[in-house]
Amino acid sequence: MTQDVDTAQPGVAHTSTVPFGRPYTWVFVDDRFVSSEDARVSVGANTLSYGTGTFEGIRASWNEGLRQLFLLEPDAHYHRMEQSAHILGLELPKSSDQLTTITAELLRRNDVRTDAYIRPLFFLAEEQFPVRMHGITAQLTVAATPIPGDYINSRGVRCMVSSWRRSPDVAVPNRAKVIGSYAGPALAKTEAIHHGFDEAIMLTVDGYVAEATTSNIFIRFADSWVTPPVTDDILEGITRRQVMQLIREETGTPVTERRILRSELYTCDEALLCGTAAMVVPILEVDGRRVGNGLPGKQTLALQQRLRTIARREEERHPEWTTPVYSGDEEEGS
Numbered sequence: 001m002t003q004d005v006d007t008a009q010p011g012v013a014h015t016s017t018v019p020f021g022r023p024y025t026w027v028f029v030d031d032r033f034v035s036s037e038d039a040r041v042s043v044g045a046n047t048l049s050y051g052t053g054t055f056e057g058i059r060a061s062w063n064e065g066l067r068q069l070f071l072l073e074p075d076a077h078y079h080r081m082e083q084s085a086h087i088l089g090l091e092l093p094k095s096s097d098q099l100t101t102i103t104a105e106l107l108r109r110n111d112v113r114t115d116a117y118i119r120p121l122f123f124l125a126e127e128q129f130p131v132r133m134h135g136i137t138a139q140l141t142v143a144a145t146p147i148p149g150d151y152i153n154s155r156g157v158r159c160m161v162s163s164w165r166r167s168p169d170v171a172v173p174n175r176a177k178v179i180g181s182y183a184g185p186a187l188a189k190t191e192a193i194h195h196g197f198d199e200a201i202m203l204t205v206d207g208y209v210a211e212a213t214t215s216n217i218f219i220r221f222a223d224s225w226v227t228p229p230v231t232d233d234i235l236e237g238i239t240r241r242q243v244m245q246l247i248r249e250e251t252g253t254p255v256t257e258r259r260i261l262r263s264e265l266y267t268c269d270e271a272l273l274c275g276t277a278a279m280v281v282p283i284l285e286v287d288g289r290r291v292g293n294g295l296p297g298k299q300t301l302a303l304q305q306r307l308r309t310i311a312r313r314e315e316e317r318h319p320e321w322t323t324p325v326y327s328g329d330e331e332e333g334s
């Protein structure tokens with residue numbers, strides 16, 4: 001198994017990019033599995049012009065010892081997708097249970113035996129102008145992409161506070177994981193990379209810390225962890241909820257959800273990012289100022305390992321978070 005090693009040095013840039021591979025051949029489209037070559041979207045699709053639709057990102061983790069692949073809280077992701085569609089005035093044609101079953105089948109068909117990232121999309125695929133949400137047929141697709149190796153970023157990332165702000169809920173609700181709303185994080189990410197950082201931290205329009213481009217943020221002062229409230233234009237992350245629970249279990253102290261000032265990013269003792277793709281990532285610096293001693297935080301690294309082993313069911317804790325993909329009857333590589 002390959003794994004990133006700890007080589008953190010303050011002031012040294014690290015890449016924070018999850019090493020996604022090429023997408024798997026089989027994809028699910030509406031009601032059937034097709035080859036990705038047959039899964040095509042028209043250039044006239046409404047969503048391509050306007051970003052009308054929503055998506056999810058789900059993790060599957062491979063356990064080599066058990067020869068088993070585990071989905072991490074697929075039901076929670078599909079429940080969020082249902083809510084996102086509801087916010088957009090759309091209705092998912094399938095239940096969370098059905099979508100979890102379809103996702104497991106998709107992974108089996110692709111004979112996935114490595115970590116993987118699953119991308120469900122629900123979008124306005126019909127060739128229809130002008131911009132609106134109603135009266136256009138939506139399409140549901142699920143695709144998967146390998147995350148080669150046992151990727152984990154324990155070296156940490158250097159962040160800048162972006163000049164781009166989160167859209168307020170009254171403009172584009174971030175809670176709905178709207179396809180078009182990711183133009184903002186894309187601008188912020190590129191700005192950060194062009195300035196020599198790994199990741200961007202975005203503020204709300206009125207200047208409070210919201211989140212990074214595709215992950216939520218936590219900071220620690222002495223014994224207390226703090227994270228922005230759901231009302232500060234964040235995506236209500238599923239990893240965020242898991243991390244809150246693990247912190248409570250590990251430290252006995254609940255995480256405080258409250259507004260965070262930009263300058264608190266400079267004075268906290270420890271900071272981390274968390275999300276489905278990257279899991280838990282230590283923050284080393286913000287805007288050129290060291291966080292704590294500038295090395296990956298000890299509690300962060302412990303949380304990272306804890307979530308990693310839970311996700312691949314290498315330990316007893318929270319088996320209810322993981323769903324096995326293989327029944328054990330399948331022949332490998334068939």
Ligand SMILES: Cc1ncc(COP(=O)(O)O)c(C=O)c1O
Pocket residue numbers: 057185211212213214215216234235236237238239240274275276277
């Ligand atoms: C903007 C944003 N914030 C936070 C997250 C983390 O959410 P989750 O832990 O559910 O993946 C994501 C990833 O989906 C995201 O896109």
